[in-house]
Amino acid sequence: MRKTLEKIYMALILIFMYLPIAVMIVLSFNSSKSRTVWGGFTFKWYVSLFQDSTILNALANTLLIALISTLAATFIGTLTCVAMSGMKRPGRAFFTGVSNIPMINADIVTGISLMLLFRALHFDQGFATVLLAHITFNIPYVLLNVWPKMKSLSPSTYEAALDLGASPFLAFRKAVLPELGPSIVAGSLMAFTMSIDDFIITYFTKGAGFDTLSTMIYAQVKRGVHPEIYALSTLLFAAVVTVLLLSGKVRRRSGVPKKSSDYQKQRVKTKILAAAAAAAAGAIVVLGLLYGGVFSDAGNKVYVYNAGDYIDPSVITQFEEETGIEVVYDEFDSNELMYAKLAQDDSAYDVICPSDYMISRLIQEDLIQPLDFDAMPDATQYIGQQYYKSAQAFDPGNQYAVPYCWGTVGILYNTKMVDEPVTSWDILWDPKYSGQILMQDSIRDCLMVALKKDGFSANSTDEAQVAQAAQDLISQRPLVQAYVIDQARDKMIGNEAAMAVIYSGEAIYCARENPDLAYVVPDEGSNVWIDAWCVTKDAKNKENAQVWINFMCRPDIALKNFEYITYSTPNVAAQEEIEDEQIRNSPIAFPDQSVLDRCETFVYLGEKADRMYSDYWKKIKSGS
């Protein structure tokens, strides 16, 4: 009985620890993009993983940073231990204390202070600053492992070597270093994992166009993590397990050998292995340095700041090839984060792609500049006039922004679960669908639904109207299954909910995966959102930025991007060239003018109204 309980307990622990990883591994072989539907076994994500230059680039950066920072931190940390062992007690106590602080300190504090330091010293944020940051936070992990061993080593070990005729350096290398060996390896392994693991510090110290895996994946979250990432994570997991098994084997073998010949052989083997590992590490570092472009100098560049996963990566390469302008490409995961970076230093990027309401704010705060449309003939020629007209809501004279993607917000519903025709937002308040409704977890989108239902403007700043909308949403809460962002896709595809408030781009994707799903923009009207290219006020490369924007407006490029992102393109010429007839004529992707006419774009409401919205949003979320 007791035995069985023990086994069950053990099994529970194992499940608790490894089930998440198992789920991820399974999903990496799922041919459907959904996280809930099994579409059959496939290797395609692994194949496309190795074709995705963004991921490979981030992977290379991650490994390179981890490797170099580990080597540097191990070297510095070990020498620090040597120095500390020669210190008197108060000095040691001070040093151990000081070296622990970066480890205990919140990452966010370390990250921000490093960022401020780099700014103050006028360092260009990128590979070098991230590397320095990683070395900084890795040193304590080396100390943590090496120092206790160093402390336990009797000083006579070193003195004995001196006594036997070794010079101080030789005595350290032959007598002390081998004793420290295992703890140095342990320390560097820990540092290596910490470096790969780090997100926050990297995020604050990285600059434009530089990403590690963690920052890249984070930038993607907004629009859903790609299955390629599952594949990559699976490979990383497999690599870690292999390393663990190997190191265990080596350790077991390095026990007391039985025969002297075995011992010698093993010695030779270990040495060859060590030499091979060192050579490989060296090669990776050198190649990486070249690849990482550490030595590349400033030239003909354009700094692009776009939303995560919001371009076909091959378009960037094509742009570089055709124009000879080097693209430094960086991604943000929300308009607010982009705004924060820009407010700090708007000259860090030349061309950005914010959303409507953010553009009106950037204009108000003088962070973007008027464009020279004569330099961008394609922007005038191929972008439909109706989109410029909609854009006037946030860019009154059409001076600042060239539309890039757009879409509507509507209701995605499952025709098998909803019998009646959906025409009004009211259906989201129908008790019949209690527990079957998904709402967007976002202030403006959520309040827009209620404001429109009540017949008000989606940009209303009238407190009475907003209060009424908020009250409606509170009364709706019991019916809502969940407030979600991108899980709406999976849940709808997996038939887990009957209806969801969703963006049209997502709706296209869902309808393709699950033919029972239909999308409608309710009669009361809705939000039409537009993301558009703008040039920052203090852009260093304004001309290149306009070359970029013009390039994005070329029909073949716009088509490529449309096929990659699936959000509606305002490029009329590109719309006509869409091969798939169903999509070309899709009312979801390209609704007729009447739908657009009853939709509004969001504008920036000003700080006071922003606060009012936030206050009501808090009430809605807490249900009171």
Added chain:
Amino acid sequence: MKKELIRLDHVSKSYDGQMILDDLSLVIHENEFVTLLGPSGCGKTTTLRIIGGFEKPDTGKVIFDGEDITDLAPNKRQLNTVFQKYALFTHMDVGENIAFGLKIKNKPQSYIDDKIRYALKLVNLEGFEHRMPESLSGGQQQRIAIARAIVNEPKVLLLDEPLGALDLKMRQDMQYELIRLKNELGITFIYVTHDQEEALTMSDHIIVMNQGYIQQEGSPEDIYNEPENAFVADFIGDSNLMKATFVRDGLVRILDTDFPCVDKGFGDMKPVDVVIRPEDVELVSRGQGQMPGVVSHVIFKGVHYELEVQAGGFEWLVHTTKFFEVGTEVDIRVDPFNIQVMNRPASEDEEAISPEDEPPVLQE
């Protein structure tokens, strides 16, 4: 007279303002087993480390074979050390440990192999070449440490309390082993210990130290039989140490009783210290001795009985092969040759040389 090998010339050393060695001078001869003996903190290990080159004296010189080596690095000195905690290299096997010094000197492999075999034979551990140090007992590890040192053919072997971590039986075995080794190798051993019995057993020459000063040096017999001061008397062996008055040449007053002695020249009616070894105190029938007493405690020690006798208000420690019951009334008798009279430090300076913790002494 043997040839002088090492000379410490007015050496002083202090740490953090605390004086460890104060103007210490000593001479060590070739082919001698010299022991630095003293309680912990007496400066004996510091002296050894100065000879080994691990510490530099603040002032003074170290002369080795006629050459000033005060500033010479330890790896350049013709001597080797056996450390207290063995200090074997745990990542190397026994053979590699022993070969360490020879490899650094780039000796040919065949020479090294011969040396390893020879050294292991010398310390009675043949066939241990490929064992790892951690698989050996403490005594075996210490022998390897010795083997590792002697293959370098040093002129001097420094041993820093090498038997301190061993159990009693092992310690006694190793004592004989060390004497044998010293005789076979014909080199100088400088041995540091706080164990007076170890010092008496092995040494040709003992240097007794306390608080950075040499208290006395000489052969084990000299040190034991004729301690020059109360500290040495108390530190070496068991003793009855008392304050006394030197009445005149050949007569000393101990506990208000006059005892004939052989010492001369301390001056008339001068305060002195006297030491009488427990085995030199004779117990005779009441009326036949010099001072009456009563047996207050008896312990059987194997070879002899250890007694405490209350006499003249002092608790005498007595070793005798005869048994006395507790309460037996006896007389104490001491042969004049067995009373060791010593100067009592009078001035402040002299006082510093004497031990800090005063031995149990009665008022005269």
